[in-house]
Amino acid sequence: MSAPRRPLIAIPARLASTRLPDKPLADIGGEPMIVHVWRRAIEADIGPVVVAVAEAAIADAVRAAGGIAVLTDPAHPSGSDRVHEAVMRHDPDRRHDAVINLQGDLPALEPAAIRAVVAPLATAEVDIATLATVIRHEAELADPNVVKAVIALPPGATIGRALYFSRAPVPAGEGPHWHHIGIYGYRRTALERFVALPPGVLERRERLEQLRALEAGMRIDAGLVDTVPLGVDTPADLARIRQILSDESKR
Missing domain, CATH: 3.90.550.10 (Spore Coat Polysaccharide Biosynthesis Protein SpsA; Chain A)
Known part of the structure; x- marks a missing residue:
């Protein structure tokens, strides 16, 4: 492939x-x-x-x-x-x-981040690609709304295999933790397979859809980007994004 x-x-x-x-x-x-x-x-x-x-x-x-x-x-x-x-x-x-x-x-998403999600699919064995960035603040690590990606990432690499996703602060031990960014790149056949799968046990437990793919043996690789794009979920988020885009338009 x-x-x-x-x-x-x-x-x-x-x-x-x-x-x-x-x-x-x-x-x-x-x-x-x-x-x-x-x-x-x-x-x-x-x-x-x-x-x-x-x-x-x-x-x-x-x-x-x-x-x-x-x-x-x-x-x-x-x-x-x-x-x-x-x-x-x-x-x-x-x-x-x-x-x-x-x-x-994600109205302020950088186009480069969209391009970045295609890169992991260059590896033939990868079914689904996604993105992650390093967690820099301790509060994010403990926040269950920040989904953590457990990535097998060799030193110096910018793409690694995602082994698990959790709302808990995993993995244990020294080293970086990764904030998952919910943008996905599917091979066409992988998307068709994914939507045909029943919800997984871990998916229901963690309330994370991507665990369905991992439970079914599908491979997900994550590419690294520099920042988490600001999502709009609340009126406060909307006010913030309006200000950000207004400032951008004045530059």
Whole structure:
């Protein structure tokens, strides 16, 4: 199996958010948040971008900006399932051999980070790629909302095999700990296999979807990046990202 030649970026988006209702349509500098994320994906310049939406209102916003939106079943249990349906609808002829699953609440994500998630797929045995960065603050290590990636990373390497993911501060002993960043690159066949799997025992225990793949024997490799992108989950996050992007636009 060779490195993917024609990746496709898919961004799942739905309006149902308990902490920030209608989050994809939240205004940031005069445009919906989902449009900012779509623009970042376009700037990564690794392939076409499709927004996998649960509601027509998000599709309308994306199309008004010139993007491609695919309406999917609102009842999907996860973003991965939504992405899979959108990819099947958009590319039934299977022209694209890899799918980058990009979260729809990362409007300040650097395009370089999107490109970085493709690199681990150059190794033939890798089914799924993801990203991580070093944890620099003790508070993050103890925070269950910060997912830790256990990565077999040789000295000097920037890509390593992910052996586990946890909300607990693992592994024990001296050495760096890695903050998992939930952006994924799937080989097309790996995505199809993943969404067909039943939820795993450890997945349910940790509430981490990626453990389903590891339990099934799929290989995940993680590439290192410098920072954690700011996600928007609360009104406070939204206010912060508005300020950040406003400052960027003035430079």
